[in-house]
Amino acid sequence: MEFGPHLLLAVLEGLVTASILSLTAMGLSLVFGVMRVVNVAHGEAFMLGAVLAWWVTGLVAGHPAVGFVLAALTAPLIVGALAAASDRLVLKRLNYDPDRTIVATIGLLYIAQQTTLMTFGPDARPVEPPFNQRIALPWLERTEEGWTWFYPWGLSITSYKLFVIAAAAAILVAIWLVITRTRAGLLMRATQQDSETAQAFGIPVGTVYSVVFGIGAALAALGAVLVVPIQQAHYLMGGEPLLLSFIVVIIGGLGSLPGTVIAALLIGLSDGIISVFFSPTLAKIIATLLVAMVLVFRPQGLLGKAQT
Amino acid sequence: MLEATSLRAGYGPVEVLHDVSLTARAGEITCLLGRNGAGKTSTLKALMGLLPLTSGTVTLDGEALHDLPAHEIPKRGIGYVPQGRRLFKELTVAETIEVGLMTRGEGRATREWVLDLFPRLRERLNQQAGTLSGGEQQMLATARALCLRPKVLLLDEPTEGLQPSMIELIRDVTVKMRDEGYAILLVEQRMDAILALADRAVFLETGRSVETADAARLHADPDLLHHRLGV
Ligand SMILES: Nc1ncnc2c1ncn2[C@@H]1O[C@H](COP(=O)(O)OP(=O)(O)OP(=O)(O)O)[C@@H](O)[C@H]1O
Numbered sequence: 001m002e003f004g005p006h007l008l009l010a011v012l013e014g015l016v017t018a019s020i021l022s023l024t025a026m027g028l029s030l031v032f033g034v035m036r037v038v039n040v041a042h043g044e045a046f047m048l049g050a051v052l053a054w055w056v057t058g059l060v061a062g063h064p065a066v067g068f069v070l071a072a073l074t075a076p077l078i079v080g081a082l083a084a085a086s087d088r089l090v091l092k093r094l095n096y097d098p099d100r101t102i103v104a105t106i107g108l109l110y111i112a113q114q115t116t117l118m119t120f121g122p123d124a125r126p127v128e129p130p131f132n133q134r135i136a137l138p139w140l141e142r143t144e145e146g147w148t149w150f151y152p153w154g155l156s157i158t159s160y161k162l163f164v165i166a167a168a169a170a171i172l173v174a175i176w177l178v179i180t181r182t183r184a185g186l187l188m189r190a191t192q193q194d195s196e197t198a199q200a201f202g203i204p205v206g207t208v209y210s211v212v213f214g215i216g217a218a219l220a221a222l223g224a225v226l227v228v229p230i231q232q233a234h235y236l237m238g239g240e241p242l243l244l245s246f247i248v249v250i251i252g253g254l255g256s257l258p259g260t261v262i263a264a265l266l267i268g269l270s271d272g273i274i275s276v277f278f279s280p281t282l283a284k285i286i287a288t289l290l291v292a293m294v295l296v297f298r299p300q301g302l303l304g305k306a307q308t
Numbered sequence: 309m310l311e312a313t314s315l316r317a318g319y320g321p322v323e324v325l326h327d328v329s330l331t332a333r334a335g336e337i338t339c340l341l342g343r344n345g346a347g348k349t350s351t352l353k354a355l356m357g358l359l360p361l362t363s364g365t366v367t368l369d370g371e372a373l374h375d376l377p378a379h380e381i382p383k384r385g386i387g388y389v390p391q392g393r394r395l396f397k398e399l400t401v402a403e404t405i406e407v408g409l410m411t412r413g414e415g416r417a418t419r420e421w422v423l424d425l426f427p428r429l430r431e432r433l434n435q436q437a438g439t440l441s442g443g444e445q446q447m448l449a450t451a452r453a454l455c456l457r458p459k460v461l462l463l464d465e466p467t468e469g470l471q472p473s474m475i476e477l478i479r480d481v482t483v484k485m486r487d488e489g490y491a492i493l494l495v496e497q498r499m500d501a502i503l504a505l506a507d508r509a510v511f512l513e514t515g516r517s518v519e520t521a522d523a524a525r526l527h528a529d530p531d532l533l534h535h536r537l538g539v
């Protein structure tokens with residue numbers, strides 16, 4: 001394949017990575033923004049979402065789309081409920097003390113991993129995509145008769161991957177609208193700005209925290225449901241999304257939602273492009289280096305505020 | 309009528325209110341006075357349920373407030389204007405007012421009433437609260453509390469750091485609310501304001517309410533204020 005088509009392919013693969021990553025990182029960013037909690041167990045919400053998606057799709061017979069839709073509806077709901085419960089049972093009792101919540105969420109991480117190992121087992125398990133047509137992509141080339149379209153060999157993407165990109169974009173827009181345009185979003189933002197004063201205006205801050213922690217985990221789970229038809233479910237799969245989400249959230253600016261999306265695109269695309277042309281390891285090295293640079297030159301992140 | 313008896317409260321293990329009792333009556337301005345660090349702000353926070361009480365009671369028209377969760381207390385009809393304004397900085401003026409209205413399910417009529425009291429805010433509905441001038445921020449903090457149509461208004465140094473014309477405006481609104489029958493509990497440091505506004509004064513000294521005086525006594529005995537406030 002020539003360079004141009006090859007680059008298009010890398011960009012598309014990168015966009016798929018960026019889509020999943022922006023959902024997962026958005027969850028982490030939302031929780032940090034509103035609650036000032038660094039949730040180390042966030043990757044496990046992703047893992048649980050994937051494993052639950054495998055389990056739910058196994059329950060129903062018939063067309064794979066039926067199981068997939070069911071998984072997309074139930075897995076985030078279950079993971080969100082589990083997270084909200086752990087907020088009530090654990091984080092609330094620590095008064096959201098920054099150091100102790102980090103230790104507590106490390107504990108939650110191991111509980112989630114080991115419980116999954118004991119029930120789901122150590123194997124990686126695939127989920128069948130709801131649809132998966134291969135779509136050949138055209139490329140423009142200059143010939144003697146001028147510009148013409150042709151289909152280079154190997155330049156293609158599956159319909160499911162295109163769906164992942166569109167679904168993630170739609171979900172992000174929906175989240176944005178909820179946060180900026182609804183009353184629930186207004187309660188969240190007021191709580192984020194000043195939780196004590198929020199209580200003095202009737203906002204049940206404890207409930208807002210539980211809901212936000214639940215939504216954060218549900219977003220990771222939703223990302224995982226989208227990814228399992230591409231990448232298999234496994235009880236240790238939470239590590240990489242956690243690391244990448246942290247990278248994205250730091251680069252984008254802690255708690256800044258637009259910054260999170262921009263950073264997810266940056267990391268996802270560079271990961272796709274560098275992995276295709278060089279190696280996936282180099283992609284990770286560069287991403288980590290980028291974090292170091294951001295921390296040195298712009299500690300608040302690309303769109304973060306100087307002080308919070 | 310808001311009534312607090314023998315409040316004890318503190319931050320973590322440190323007790324800062326040892327014995328505070330006070331009453332704020334409808335149609336009166338009750339001034340809460342004391343030196344810096346006496347516990348005026350802490351008293352208002354305790355009334356709002358934001359500082360956990362170790363003992364004491366708070367009642368509003370006979371209903372006990374002290375065992376309600378903090379977010380339920382404003383819903384009973386207490387509007388709070390905190391020291392330093394404590395606005396939701398990244399919310400717009402319109403959104404801030406919306407938060408105030410939501411507290412007790414107030415609607416358009418209250419919104420219009422509040423915006424008529426502070427026309428400057430109406431011109432700046434889409435501006436972020438944090439970018440308003442100091443005076444405008446104080447208007448917004450006051451408007452936010454009035455959006456509850458509260459029975460009781462707690463004002464913590466509402467004129468701190470404002471220029472004279474702005475002080476006048478805030479004072480006019482305070483008096484207007486008193487005349488409409490609100491119970492007002494006002495923390496104020498400046499002598500002239502205290503003498504002009506107070507129907508009653510409660511003096512705090514290191515976390516204890518040590519004396520109560522009515523307006524007549526404040527005027528008759530100017531040394532009282534000087535002695536109690538150390539000015
Ligand atoms: N968040 C806090 N943590 C610990 N101690 C506090 C806290 N806030 C206030 N205090 C202490 O409680 C005491 C009373 O403070 P408070 O703010 O109620 O005083 P104040 O009368 O409002 O003073 P000022 O006139 O300066 O506003 C002070 O000794 C103060 O140091």
Ligand SMILES: [Mg+2]
Pocket residue numbers: 348349350391464
């Ligand atoms: Mg004070």
